[in-house]
Amino acid sequence: MEFIWNGIWQAADLLAHGDHDILVVVGTTLRLALCSTLLALALGLPAGLALGLGRFRGRRVGLAFANAGMGLPPVVVGLVVALLLFRGAPLGGLNLLYTLDGVILAQTLLALPLVAALTAAAVQALPAGLLEQARAFGASRTQVAVLALREARVGVLAATIAAMGSAFAEVGAVVLVGGNIEDETQTLASAVLVRVSAGDYGRAIALGTILLGLIMILAASLTVAQQHERRALLGRPS
Amino acid sequence: MSVSEPVLRARGVTVARVGTEVVRDVDLELTAGEVVVIVGPNGAGKSTLLAALAGLLAVERGTVELRGRVAAALQAPALANRSARANVEAALGWWGAPRGGRTERALAALQAIGARGLADRPARALSGGEARRVHLARALALGADILLMDEPFAGLDPPTRAELLYDAASALRDSARATLVVVHDRAEAWALADRVLVMLDGRIASEGDPATVFGNPPNAAVAAFVGFVGRLEAPDAVRLFRPQDVALDPDGPLSARVTRLVPVEDGVRVELALDAGRLVALAPAPGPRLGEPVGVRLLGGVRFPRQPSAGRDVRDQDTPPDL
Numbered sequence: 398m399e400f401i402w403n404g405i406w407q408a409a410d411l412l413a414h415g416d417h418d419i420l421v422v423v424g425t426t427l428r429l430a431l432c433s434t435l436l437a438l439a440l441g442l443p444a445g446l447a448l449g450l451g452r453f454r455g456r457r458v459g460l461a462f463a464n465a466g467m468g469l470p471p472v473v474v475g476l477v478v479a480l481l482l483f484r485g486a487p488l489g490g491l492n493l494l495y496t497l498d499g500v501i502l503a504q505t506l507l508a509l510p511l512v513a514a515l516t517a518a519a520v521q522a523l524p525a526g527l528l529e530q531a532r533a534f535g536a537s538r539t540q541v542a543v544l545a546l547r548e549a550r551v552g553v554l555a556a557t558i559a560a561m562g563s564a565f566a567e568v569g570a571v572v573l574v575g576g577n578i579e580d581e582t583q584t585l586a587s588a589v590l591v592r593v594s595a596g597d598y599g600r601a602i603a604l605g606t607i608l609l610g611l612i613m614i615l616a617a618s619l620t621v622a623q624q625h626e627r628r629a630l631l632g633r634p635s
Numbered sequence: 636m637s638v639s640e641p642v643l644r645a646r647g648v649t650v651a652r653v654g655t656e657v658v659r660d661v662d663l664e665l666t667a668g669e670v671v672v673i674v675g676p677n678g679a680g681k682s683t684l685l686a687a688l689a690g691l692l693a694v695e696r697g698t699v700e701l702r703g704r705v706a707a708a709l710q711a712p713a714l715a716n717r718s719a720r721a722n723v724e725a726a727l728g729w730w731g732a733p734r735g736g737r738t739e740r741a742l743a744a745l746q747a748i749g750a751r752g753l754a755d756r757p758a759r760a761l762s763g764g765e766a767r768r769v770h771l772a773r774a775l776a777l778g779a780d781i782l783l784m785d786e787p788f789a790g791l792d793p794p795t796r797a798e799l800l801y802d803a804a805s806a807l808r809d810s811a812r813a814t815l816v817v818v819h820d821r822a823e824a825w826a827l828a829d830r831v832l833v834m835l836d837g838r839i840a841s842e843g844d845p846a847t848v849f850g851n852p853p854n855a856a857v858a859a860f861v862g863f864v865g866r867l868e869a870p871d872a873v874r875l876f877r878p879q880d881v882a883l884d885p886d887g888p889l890s891a892r893v894t895r896l897v898p899v900e901d902g903v904r905v906e907l908a909l910d911a912g913r914l915v916a917l918a919p920a921p922g923p924r925l926g927e928p929v930g931v932r933l934l935g936g937v938r939f940p941r942q943p944s945a946g947r948d949v950r951d952q953d954t955p956p957d958l
Contacts, residue, residue, distance in 0.1 A: 524711075526710075527713040530708075531725075531726075531729055532691065533706065533708070534706055534730055534774075535704070535729045535730045536729035540728070547715070
């Protein structure tokens, strides 16, 4: 047990003294999580709305794919993205292999089904007639979509938490697409992997503790926001 | 556009749901300033017709011509999770009202329907009657040329319904707007309507002012729906009677036997068996005894000659009721 406590103290010490390597890897992790989550939301919210509310051929198949996509193995996604980004491959011209942008692309693909499927489920659970009534009062498609997202915001926040959580925890795609390059594409999760491989358990625990702390802070913030919205929806004082 | 020119004209409208035609060949006109009420039993196609006129459902056959903008208040209030005033303002936003005047218009509409005090209450905290008031207010706030309302009083307890009905009866009067209201109840139609349409089995079965439609139905099916629950058979005709058309009178020309007694607010509802059929009368409590023979006098009713070839009873307008 003692080496775990030592690792936690080491984490506090590294953060307190502003260890350059730690700050870089924390910055990389945050950038990956924020960028991939924002991209997944930008693409996944419209997709989720379409899958949840649309009336088009193939909607159920799309919904099934989105649900199945929530369980995509990150290593397989990382492998496919890496193969597509190799020089000479269809996306090789983008020069994204072994770059953080490439990792963000892979992580966006992993988070996209989460956002789309959870958003679709949330808007499908809205009270019957809410959106139909908006249409009957002249609402445009965009206005109906905004209303649906606003009314389903607790579910949308759940999708955001899931997307961000998966970005923090991601290792496979980071290693395969980003190469796990120190100071460039290495994230907290992939740095833990490297330290464990090198037998440096103390630093691995320190990095893991920082990663857990970050996840707790961000997830807690989003959860507080989510529960605030839920209380507002239920008409209870917050 | 002249004042009397219809703002909505439907011709031969047929609407299907899941492959089944539930509205058939409906002709309908609405003129600015009038309130038209559609009544009919469950499953008659009233709500489907309204949705089709609002453009929410595709018309299978026929045409709907509109002169002006149409808004439809659907049956469920379906308020968004925000305050009552914000709900009305949101509807104004969807309608395209300028942002600047939305708050004033929302408050004015809430005031008109007696819901000004609810303006800042969250929708979740509203009772069923209050939510319906807010729903009605946002429909009125839009200032639509044609307003369609589906069962605006559904699901309310009788006192709440009566209160909202009387407020709505005055709030819906607007010389610039044509209003079509689907209701379930004849009392609601009496309170609201300039003109009543009775819808049965997907078709308009009767049309006219409330006194004509409810007092002088054109056929037995409409009569049965509008409250002519007593029925006496004759070889050449069917006679139908409302409870107020039947009086218990020991000196009455007809003999009947009491088959059921049901206490009601004003006395007792008495069901009577006669050789030619059955009648329903209202009597002061405690009323006659079950099984007791009583005399009956008929005070009104309608008569429909039998038309076997048509397969149904059709009112003979030239023949006065055989009383």
